[in-house]
Amino acid sequence: MTGLSARRLPLLDRLRAASSSHRSISSIVTMALITALLPIIATIPPFSGFNPQSVWVNSFADAGVYVLLALGLNIVVGLAGLLDLGYAAFFAIGAYTYAYGASPFSGNDFPFWGMLLVGAFVAAMFGLLLGAPTLRLRGDYLAIVTLGFGEIVPTVFLNADRYTKGTNGISGVYLPSLPGYQFTFTDPWPFYITMAVIVTVAIIAIFRLQESRLGRAWMAIREDELAATSNGVNAVSTKLLAFALGASTAGLGGVFVASKLAFVSPDQFGFTVSFTVLAMVVLGGMGNIWGVAAGAFIVWEILTVILKQLNAVLAGTPLSGIDFLQYQYLLYGLALVAMMLLRPEGLFPSARRRRELHAAEEAEEPAAPTGALEGAGQ
Amino acid sequence: MTATMEPRPVPDATSPDGRLILELDSVHTYYGHIHALQGISLKVHEGEIVTLIGANGAGKTTTLKTINGLLHPRQGKVVFEGRDISHTPAHRLVHEGIGQAPEGRRIFSRLTVMENLQMGGFTRSAAEVAEDAERVFELFPRLRERARQAGGTLSGGEQQMLAIGRALMCRPRVLLLDEPSLGLSPLLVQQIFAIIKQINGQGMTILLVEQNALQALTIANRGYVLQTGRVALEGEASMLQQNEMVRKAYLGEI
Numbered sequence: 001m002t003g004l005s006a007r008r009l010p011l012l013d014r015l016r017a018a019s020s021s022h023r024s025i026s027s028i029v030t031m032a033l034i035t036a037l038l039p040i041i042a043t044i045p046p047f048s049g050f051n052p053q054s055v056w057v058n059s060f061a062d063a064g065v066y067v068l069l070a071l072g073l074n075i076v077v078g079l080a081g082l083l084d085l086g087y088a089a090f091f092a093i094g095a096y097t098y099a100y101g102a103s104p105f106s107g108n109d110f111p112f113w114g115m116l117l118v119g120a121f122v123a124a125m126f127g128l129l130l131g132a133p134t135l136r137l138r139g140d141y142l143a144i145v146t147l148g149f150g151e152i153v154p155t156v157f158l159n160a161d162r163y164t165k166g167t168n169g170i171s172g173v174y175l176p177s178l179p180g181y182q183f184t185f186t187d188p189w190p191f192y193i194t195m196a197v198i199v200t201v202a203i204i205a206i207f208r209l210q211e212s213r214l215g216r217a218w219m220a221i222r223e224d225e226l227a228a229t230s231n232g233v234n235a236v237s238t239k240l241l242a243f244a245l246g247a248s249t250a251g252l253g254g255v256f257v258a259s260k261l262a263f264v265s266p267d268q269f270g271f272t273v274s275f276t277v278l279a280m281v282v283l284g285g286m287g288n289i290w291g292v293a294a295g296a297f298i299v300w301e302i303l304t305v306i307l308k309q310l311n312a313v314l315a316g317t318p319l320s321g322i323d324f325l326q327y328q329y330l331l332y333g334l335a336l337v338a339m340m341l342l343r344p345e346g347l348f349p350s351a352r353r354r355r356e357l358h359a360a361e362e363a364e365e366p367a368a369p370t371g372a373l374e375g376a377g378q
Numbered sequence: 379m380t381a382t383m384e385p386r387p388v389p390d391a392t393s394p395d396g397r398l399i400l401e402l403d404s405v406h407t408y409y410g411h412i413h414a415l416q417g418i419s420l421k422v423h424e425g426e427i428v429t430l431i432g433a434n435g436a437g438k439t440t441t442l443k444t445i446n447g448l449l450h451p452r453q454g455k456v457v458f459e460g461r462d463i464s465h466t467p468a469h470r471l472v473h474e475g476i477g478q479a480p481e482g483r484r485i486f487s488r489l490t491v492m493e494n495l496q497m498g499g500f501t502r503s504a505a506e507v508a509e510d511a512e513r514v515f516e517l518f519p520r521l522r523e524r525a526r527q528a529g530g531t532l533s534g535g536e537q538q539m540l541a542i543g544r545a546l547m548c549r550p551r552v553l554l555l556d557e558p559s560l561g562l563s564p565l566l567v568q569q570i571f572a573i574i575k576q577i578n579g580q581g582m583t584i585l586l587v588e589q590n591a592l593q594a595l596t597i598a599n600r601g602y603v604l605q606t607g608r609v610a611l612e613g614e615a616s617m618l619q620q621n622e623m624v625r626k627a628y629l630g631e632i
Contacts, residue, residue: 213500216496216497216500217500219489219497220486220497220500223486223487223488223489224484224486226448226480226484227480227484227485227486228497229448229468229469230446230448230468230472230478230480230484231472231497231498231500231501231544231548232469232472232473232500232501232548233469233500234467234469234470235469
């Protein structure tokens, strides 16, 4: 085992070096490969036993929404270290922005593609709005204020029923279209491809951010705000930008969801969403961009596809007596507990986070030469 | 040691009558209702080491925080290179040329030594940062050995070196040091003070806050003795060392 990994290391290192110097290209290639492979994997047992390919592809598109949410929340929680428990609010704001922009309810019919940017922008503005009063708060106090914001936003959409049709939600939201092509409910492929492109762009943008001056400022704030300030980091603008940019991907996800379901209602954006996205970020590996994306994808597929179909798949086996659907959230909870006990740094941790959680073990060996900063400085 | 932190020519480091670089003019600072600084006035000239000494709670750290922008005076003003910086936010002052190693060192313990230095050069370009990191490594060879090690795994003395090195990365025109000897063994204290003297020899103006009055007065040109938010005594360091009151109160003589 050790011999094998030792032989593989140089190649891996070389690949890693190449991919970090051409990060955008490697992100595009990786995402293209994943996008091509996923539908194929869906046709191979055991996955083919769960669902037909088109249902899988549909779920991949839905999972992409949560990948976007996790990527955005990772900016706030993973990169800047600000605990946000009300992140679903920005998701709701993105979705309602599209519902106002393109539905019979509002009478507007702006194109989906432009509304993606508008949704991201509006969500970012609300990110600033939430960020401003929380600037002096840290840790638990910040979490409580964001939790409140996450509750307020869906409640406003629920109660302002003259403008939002309240609990009924806004239906008949227009599906996206391209010149000469109209997206339909029955064909998940265009949504899947669209989502793959959006996620690719988001990943490239977030990598750029992470390696920028702003990314370093986020890291400094996360580690020690006072020390960051005394090194010339503007804590106010740095935190506000984390909230705004983090919220923007939730805006993208919201616009996508509204257009795909052709429907928005307040109960799509409750605390469960905020909590699930946070769990995805933590499980995936806080701070690691590919890690949180994978974490979100895996958690989504397990929650909405695998656990739901487990009864059908296991029919005829000794386990068929168990109603897994009924135990869905129990299993999910147990998985979270087990995960935090066994691998608190997440499935795909960032090097720094591993260092933090396994500081005792690593103190005995020299620390690994990792971190984007080093690369940037040399 | 040939490395200089300042590329431009500097006046004779030991001369106390260099250009006035930093001045506090009867500064009053409050923590809420607590009147912490009650009219502090002090001057720092280019190339000097000026030390603030005094007992716990005398206002030494508060004075530094009022200079570096973490606190702002309610009355009086802080003037740096002719400009009133009384209400300039802390992060701006780093750009203006005030570098500091804060109390308790506050290095980024999960970042490597190199990353800590890069963070110190946050206000500068990547090329300048690489160059300055090299200078810091010449000053502190120990840090070079540990460049890839996480800051938190360093010893106390090494962390203090890192804190000073990081502060130098923004190429300050005045360096504020808050209790650099805190928690260090006597031998390390001497080493750190020797390094402070050496940095000063390269032209750096230093404002040094210390409880270790004896050591501080040994390397400083001038000193201010603070007592309950006021300047109780000021003068040449050698004069303060001879002063009866200082000897009794701070140098441990009976």
